[in-house]
Amino acid sequence: MTSEHPVTTVLGTNESPARAATSNLRDIIVDAADRLYYAKGIQSVGMDELRSAAGVSLKRLYSEFPSKEDIVLAVMQHRHELWTTGVSALVDDAETPRDRLLAVYDYLAGWFSEDSFRGCGFINAFGELGGVSPAIAAITREHKASFQDYVADLVADAGAPASLAPQLAILAEGAQTTAAITGSSAAALDARAAAGTLIDAAR
Amino acid sequence: MTSEHPVTTVLGTNESPARAATSNLRDIIVDAADRLYYAKGIQSVGMDELRSAAGVSLKRLYSEFPSKEDIVLAVMQHRHELWTTGVSALVDDAETPRDRLLAVYDYLAGWFSEDSFRGCGFINAFGELGGVSPAIAAITREHKASFQDYVADLVADAGAPASLAPQLAILAEGAQTTAAITGSSAAALDARAAAGTLIDAAR
DNA sequence: CACTCTAGGGAACGATCGTTCTCAATGCAA
DNA sequence: TTGCATTGAGAACGATCGTTCCCTAGAGTG
Numbered sequence: 001m002t003s004e005h006p007v008t009t010v011l012g013t014n015e016s017p018a019r020a021a022t023s024n025l026r027d028i029i030v031d032a033a034d035r036l037y038y039a040k041g042i043q044s045v046g047m048d049e050l051r052s053a054a055g056v057s058l059k060r061l062y063s064e065f066p067s068k069e070d071i072v073l074a075v076m077q078h079r080h081e082l083w084t085t086g087v088s089a090l091v092d093d094a095e096t097p098r099d100r101l102l103a104v105y106d107y108l109a110g111w112f113s114e115d116s117f118r119g120c121g122f123i124n125a126f127g128e129l130g131g132v133s134p135a136i137a138a139i140t141r142e143h144k145a146s147f148q149d150y151v152a153d154l155v156a157d158a159g160a161p162a163s164l165a166p167q168l169a170i171l172a173e174g175a176q177t178t179a180a181i182t183g184s185s186a187a188a189l190d191a192r193a194a195a196g197t198l199i200d201a202a203r
Numbered sequence: 204m205t206s207e208h209p210v211t212t213v214l215g216t217n218e219s220p221a222r223a224a225t226s227n228l229r230d231i232i233v234d235a236a237d238r239l240y241y242a243k244g245i246q247s248v249g250m251d252e253l254r255s256a257a258g259v260s261l262k263r264l265y266s267e268f269p270s271k272e273d274i275v276l277a278v279m280q281h282r283h284e285l286w287t288t289g290v291s292a293l294v295d296d297a298e299t300p301r302d303r304l305l306a307v308y309d310y311l312a313g314w315f316s317e318d319s320f321r322g323c324g325f326i327n328a329f330g331e332l333g334g335v336s337p338a339i340a341a342i343t344r345e346h347k348a349s350f351q352d353y354v355a356d357l358v359a360d361a362g363a364p365a366s367l368a369p370q371l372a373i374l375a376e377g378a379q380t381t382a383a384i385t386g387s388s389a390a391a392l393d394a395r396a397a398a399g400t401l402i403d404a405a406r
Numbered sequence: 407c408a409c410t411c412t413a414g415g416g417a418a419c420g421a422t423c424g425t426t427c428t429c430a431a432t433g434c435a436a
Numbered sequence: 437t438t439g440c441a442t443t444g445a446g447a448a449c450g451a452t453c454g455t456t457c458c459c460t461a462g463a464g465t466g
Binding site: 051057058059060063 | 444446
């Protein structure tokens with residue numbers, strides 16, 4: 001489980017403009033891997049189990065990805081895109097700068113209510129493999145840094161002091177782990193309420 | 204990796220009043236396992252590696268614990284005790300109810316600054332094995348629930364509304380994961396500042 | 407001293423890991 | 437139809453996993 005990725009450019013380099021047709025081989029593999037890794041952890045899912053779930057032979061699996069770690073990184077890249085588009089969709093629908101900040105927690109509330117929810121896939125992957133896989137640690141850092149930057153932009157747009165941004169990001173992180181472990185989506189509402197208080201106090 | 208523990212009583216049942224001498228066999232194993240599992244993840248550390256680190260033969264290892272999962276649970280139990288005593292030591296030293304609430308984040312700041320810090324061991328274990336090991340999921344839930352209860356007591360002592368407690372707990376959780384991934388202890392200060400704002404607003 | 411018994415070290419076990427390789431089936435040109 | 441190149445399914449590989457077991461060293465007893 002080692003490889004040297006150009007980690008500073010892993011996220012955001014969606015170099016396939018003609019991804020087009022929904023179910024090509026790569027997407028089938030990534031979708032199945034995402035479901036399994038997220039539900040059971042990465043090391044608890046062997047290549048044979050992934051092979052069965054995806055309905056793809058080992059040969060074709062390895063023709064698309066050189067190693068298991070590359071599948072894990074592709075899954076994380078995929079999750080990053082889902083997260084980014086999901087959050088910004090709700091944020092863009094909000095009207096006031098304050099509501100745009102709070103929309104982040106509305107996204108969390110919807111996510112936490114999914115049956116399959118089991119915390120942040122990046123935090124899970126980082127805890128499991130961040131200590132032994134530099135590439136997985138790096139992509140996790142990138143994902144979280146991009147979220148921090150995103151919140152910082154929203155805070156700036158709201159005219160609030162920059163110090164508010166990391167506080168709001170911490171609330172979002174804490175809500176994710178709390179919801180994962182308690183199995184309840186209540187943490188999203190708690191975090192949203194706290195965020196509202198912090199935003200109001202920051203003027 | 205399966206076993207049926209009486210999960211509702213795993214934490215807090217320290218049934219060995221005469222633990223006395225510091226370095227008995229069990230403690231040696233748990234200490235070595237804690238270091239390795241925390242640094243590299245649980246499944247990345249084999250029994251042979253643990254055996255070498257603890258300087259104990261496999262036979263003696265298995266004479267003390269029936270399976271690897273039992274070692275993991277003992278490590279988590281140990282971490283729970285360290286956390287509980289560490290936090291309450293700082294809390295007890297604080298004078299005002301407000302400072303007692305903020306002392307939690309002071310404890311986090313010290314912890315985050317340790318070289319070995321790599322996030323909350325419970326969150327890491329839950330992400331890695333919570334989906335396949337009910338016992339590990341259960342002890343994680345117990346640990347987090349006990350922290351929630353502890354914060355709720357502090358909030359009640361401060362005369363603040365109960366709704367403040369989950370918000371402060373979420374800040375603590377978020378600080379842990381943020382610090383782990385960014386590799387910086389700044390999140391403790393951010394969380395502490397946010398907590399101060401929330402406490403002040405709750406009157 | 408001779409014998410028994412216990413405990414411990416570490417080789418060995420079956421299972422499973424990620425990865426590779428063999429070989430049959432297929433498409434296509436002549 | 438025949439010959440050839442390419443693909444894919446899944447058996448097989450070496451390594452390593454958690455766990456067990458064999459066998460020796462040494463203490464205790466007569």
